[in-house]
Amino acid sequence: MFDTRWYLRAVAPLWPLGFVAILAGWMTTEIGRQPWIAHGILRTADAVSPVPYSSVATSLIAFIVVYTVVFGMGVLHIARLLKRGPVGATQSPEHALPNRPLAAAQAAEKSPPS
Amino acid sequence: MSPLEYSLPVIWALIIGTAVALYVVLDGFDLGVGILFPFFPEEPRRDLMMNSIAPYWDGNETWLVLGGGGLWVAFPLAYSVIMPALYLPIITMLLALIFRGVAFEFRWVAKPHHRKWDIAFTSGSIVAAFSQGLVLGGLLQGIRIENNAFAGGAFDWLTPFSLMIGAGLVIGYALIGAGWLILKTSGDVQARARRFARPLLLMVLAVVAVVSVWTPLAIPRIGERWFVMPNIVYLAPVPVITALVGWWCWCAIGRGTSVQPFLAAVTLFLLAYVGLIISNVPYLVPPSIDVWQAAAAPASQVFMLIGTVILLPIVLGYSAFVYWVFRGKVDDKAGYH
Numbered sequence: 001m002f003d004t005r006w007y008l009r010a011v012a013p014l015w016p017l018g019f020v021a022i023l024a025g026w027m028t029t030e031i032g033r034q035p036w037i038a039h040g041i042l043r044t045a046d047a048v049s050p051v052p053y054s055s056v057a058t059s060l061i062a063f064i065v066v067y068t069v070v071f072g073m074g075v076l077h078i079a080r081l082l083k084r085g086p087v088g089a090t091q092s093p094e095h096a097l098p099n100r101p102l103a104a105a106q107a108a109e110k111s112p113p114s
Numbered sequence: 115m116s117p118l119e120y121s122l123p124v125i126w127a128l129i130i131g132t133a134v135a136l137y138v139v140l141d142g143f144d145l146g147v148g149i150l151f152p153f154f155p156e157e158p159r160r161d162l163m164m165n166s167i168a169p170y171w172d173g174n175e176t177w178l179v180l181g182g183g184g185l186w187v188a189f190p191l192a193y194s195v196i197m198p199a200l201y202l203p204i205i206t207m208l209l210a211l212i213f214r215g216v217a218f219e220f221r222w223v224a225k226p227h228h229r230k231w232d233i234a235f236t237s238g239s240i241v242a243a244f245s246q247g248l249v250l251g252g253l254l255q256g257i258r259i260e261n262n263a264f265a266g267g268a269f270d271w272l273t274p275f276s277l278m279i280g281a282g283l284v285i286g287y288a289l290i291g292a293g294w295l296i297l298k299t300s301g302d303v304q305a306r307a308r309r310f311a312r313p314l315l316l317m318v319l320a321v322v323a324v325v326s327v328w329t330p331l332a333i334p335r336i337g338e339r340w341f342v343m344p345n346i347v348y349l350a351p352v353p354v355i356t357a358l359v360g361w362w363c364w365c366a367i368g369r370g371t372s373v374q375p376f377l378a379a380v381t382l383f384l385l386a387y388v389g390l391i392i393s394n395v396p397y398l399v400p401p402s403i404d405v406w407q408a409a410a411a412p413a414s415q416v417f418m419l420i421g422t423v424i425l426l427p428i429v430l431g432y433s434a435f436v437y438w439v440f441r442g443k444v445d446d447k448a449g450y451h
Binding site for chain 1: 213
């Protein structure tokens, strides 16, 4: 699994899926509960604040622009970090607490099963 | 009004008031460091400045969440009036905080092409501070209300007064930021922060003086609060102490220890805050909605109070712990991003 070339090649570009899953779950709850903003208590249409449409439209566009820029740059930076790969040698902590997973892992590393 | 109905809103007003004060002082210094960025053009200086606030800034901003969230659950009427009335400056502040927040992370990743994130950091800090001043100014000058709802226009907050408060807050945050740099850095950055601090202090004192003269003259309610007997006697120490603290800050910037200029600047901010509270108590939305009118049902307030009483000491505890862990001066090599 760790050195099957075709498999790794297929898995490598899948890192955004976690973000997609979070956003999809969020959209499911928010869209799915309409027309209620508090289910059975208050309808979204009745909860609207006295803010003019022009203000709401302006802020919505501003949010879309800002999120596009920030998300776009974020995706770019993450992709660049992934491409660069881990920098420096991987280090293992020197003193793990006894009876913890880390200590067990270190012990296993020192005496590989024969 | 039962004792419970009287005291619960007072307790909540104290909690929210404390959260806002903590926010202004704590996020004030890290926004201030962002505002001062243009005066320190060299990359290593900027790295140092950013490292001096990196462990704290997001913790500092949680007090804004407690202030806003607290207002929502404890005083829903005030929340439903203030938020629509000040919609545009509040949204602008949030967008600015987004840019500033991501700049902390992206700036290091983007190196050596990090210039755009320096700009995002500075402009985000300035716009966020200015918007907060607009919010404060808009709230102080009064909001038009009919039938317990906001009844004004989208730009009611835009007046010479709110613009002045906005500029004043940018300068004020820059002063606390300079105090923070004197406290947390040494060498060139500290020396330059000391040089910038005095003009900033003079400008802050000028804004405080203008507000202290302007608001009592423009708003009779505030004039009566301060200048009627016996209030004038009881309240006279506030401006006197403010002037003395201003003098202390001036001297401390010149030859005080590392910690004194920061302490003096923070004290100055808190005194200005106390002055604003004296002018406006017991109103949450001056001059129409007071804390009792705006209060949620006692059951809601008690329910939220139980959670707050348990969680607030924990939050205060770990915040203090973070400041303790990262105490002392930052050096050129360490990074906490």
